[in-house]
Amino acid sequence: MSSGSDRLHTILHIDMDAFFASVEQRVNPALRGKPIAVCGANARTVVLTASYEARAHGVKTGMTVPEARAICRNLIVVPGDHTRYTDVSRRLLAIYQDYTPLVEVFSVDEAFLDITASLILFGSGEAIAAALKHRIRREMGLSASVGIAPNKILSKLGSGLEKPDGLVRIELRDIPMLLEDLPVKELCGIGPNLERALAEMGIRTCGGTGKGKHGTTGRPLWDHRPLSENHGARTGRPPRRPDRE
Numbered sequence: 001m002s003s004g005s006d007r008l009h010t011i012l013h014i015d016m017d018a019f020f021a022s023v024e025q026r027v028n029p030a031l032r033g034k035p036i037a038v039c040g041a042n043a044r045t046v047v048l049t050a051s052y053e054a055r056a057h058g059v060k061t062g063m064t065v066p067e068a069r070a071i072c073r074n075l076i077v078v079p080g081d082h083t084r085y086t087d088v089s090r091r092l093l094a095i096y097q098d099y100t101p102l103v104e105v106f107s108v109d110e111a112f113l114d115i116t117a118s119l120i121l122f123g124s125g126e127a128i129a130a131a132l133k134h135r136i137r138r139e140m141g142l143s144a145s146v147g148i149a150p151n152k153i154l155s156k157l158g159s160g161l162e163k164p165d166g167l168v169r170i171e172l173r174d175i176p177m178l179l180e181d182l183p184v185k186e187l188c189g190i191g192p193n194l195e196r197a198l199a200e201m202g203i204r205t206c207g208g209t210g211k212g213k214h215g216t217t218g219r220p221l222w223d224h225r226p227l228s229e230n231h232g233a234r235t236g237r238p239p240r241r242p243d244r245e
């Protein structure tokens, strides 16, 4: 996928909601509507994915099973079946490829789709996103959240803003409001080491990356800021932290 700015691209990021847990609930109807945690196979396992019913009790990815059970006494622990998840992922890819050949599989439950050239066939980005969500639900019994944006990093941010079952478009004019105060670690690709390095440069928010000459990441973000002069012309969407699952 090109990141060239000579023309705007339309990129979708599709992120399956609570993927492992949702697949298990799909396969085993007895688990539906129940707080479940999909875990690894060994005894010292941690929660890989919790169902939304378990999240309502505070169960989170990365907790140990005893920690999760302590806050959710009726938690059902399900060993993960990666063959099953890979198979679902492969079938999802086949659905995506009905809309564009430009699919970048990002993880077992996430993919980027460049639908720029598909718009003329299928209509708007929203129409394609809605069609994909509908097919994923009908054919796979699963729910997905989709971000639509001019580039991958913003589309990934968008898919996390209204989970589960979200559909969010981020346009260039939304960038100042969305990014100004967003901690840099919320952006895909900024892990603990880069976060620390940026903090040492005094940069803690995405807005901060543009306030100096901060290399290949900060400069392009800053270059999108001419529209930030419209600080008053906000979209009415309050700043939110993205959900990464």
Ligand SMILES: [Mg+2]
Residues within 6 Å of the ligand: 015, 016, 017, 018, 019, 109, 244, 245
């Ligand atoms: Mg996910």
